[in-house]
Amino acid sequence: MSSLVLAHTRVQFIEQLRVPIGLVAGAFFPAAAFLAFVVPNVSDPAFALGATCAMVVFAVMSTGMIGLGINVAQDRELPWDPYLRTLPAGPYPRIAGRVLTAMAISLLAMIPVVVLAALFTGATLSPPRLLFGLLAVLVITIPFMLIGLFIGFLLPAKAAIGVSQILFFPIAILGGLLGNPMAMPAFIEAVSPYMPSRGALELLWWAVMGIEVNWLAIGMLGVWTVVLALATAWAYRRDEGRRFS
């Protein structure tokens, strides 16, 4: 079983690297935003680290929601998908492969931001904090991958491209990822604890910086994750029922 998960992950990862549009898109925007808005305005290393975390969440969101969502929707439309169903494996190695691949792509997509932060902002991180941060990144990929899977199982590819992007920016903005996450407008301040993007950022701050964080937002991230897991399971079964019953 685990060797099949490995085989599926390998193949999907190769596909992503050979046509790296998703990876480049996921890495480019956070890096560009970081260069444009964060690097010129760095006042102190702690602020720089906080802003870096926000851009990492941005990269994770983009990979999970947009990248995975579009991928799954497109794959469902190709004859390769039903073909894989005829192999003696069942659907789980493929889904596990998708999740592991999206995690790996998320880690790759955040590298430019982390490198820029290290070079230009004076932000520093001890090795244990870095490790802790990487673990937190893996955890926060989960809710956003679930959004991507949900969109991908529910919608045709063309709709998935639009819907994932339409959802992406409000979630990012209302979570306070754009602009200064530590001094937000009042409206966003009020709404953001209920957004999964905010919970992800607070969790990452807690892991990386060890600062006092908003536990309501982190709790809401847990709630989001459970709700999204149920919604994704429903969308998956619905898709299976339509195509394979």
Added chain:
Amino acid sequence: MTVLTRTIEVTRTYGDVTALDGVSLEIHQGELVGLLGPNGAGKSTLINLLVGLRRPTSGTVELLGGSPMDASVRRGIGVTPQETGLPTSLKVGETLDFVARHYPVNRKDEVVERFGLADLIKRQIGSLSGGQRRRVGVALAFVGDPKIVFLDEPTTGLDVEARRALWDGIRAFHADGGTVLLTSHYLEEIEALAQRVVVVGGGRVLADDTVQAVKRFVGVRKVSLAAPELPDLPGVIDTERRDGRYHLVTGDSDALVVALVKSGLPFEDLEVQPTSLEEAFLAITATEASHV
């Protein structure tokens, strides 16, 4: 003979459409069976049921003594993805390895040789021609050392040479004792490969016989003539009257014309045309339906 797969009174509907209607079929070890029928006849639905992609609405599907829905049962089968189905950014070798990983036995080297893929192993699938992709797709069905392979339209869109090369690969597998069920709408392809032919139309099995017998069955012609009335004629499968002309479908146009002349009734403007396979099926399906 061991039965490798069978359907018992299988019916499958999609909403209001009945794709298969009470189909019972057995495929034995070592057979090379052609499944012949026009588009929409139910061929693909039947294959989808046999490989576990779909469930029957009623009836039973049995594969290798179990259910095709059971992944471990599917270790004994091989399937070909549809024509455009391969992931373009993977290399040929990677794709073969990936599929082989699902099976207990890996026949990659044999398959590479049998289907002439040695030069393509390091190429990305996106860079291959349509014929080369088709070869890779068919090869995938054999890579896991299957007992039975299901080939749905394996050579559609290929030129003659590529088609023959694929046929050779399929024959070699059969010669080693492998069992094959292949669909096609080319009579020629079925003739070249199969011993037994199952003709489906309108979701039902219309004929299940040797290639020779079925060839006679589908080798029908259209005879059309202008006449005020027709005598009793032998071997007429279907009669239609349109704009003062009779259009007859028959399995033996020679005997029909002889009988027509002997009857002494007046007629003019006689035409005898070969029918396409499609037309032949429509005619046969129509008569079948009128007998029900």
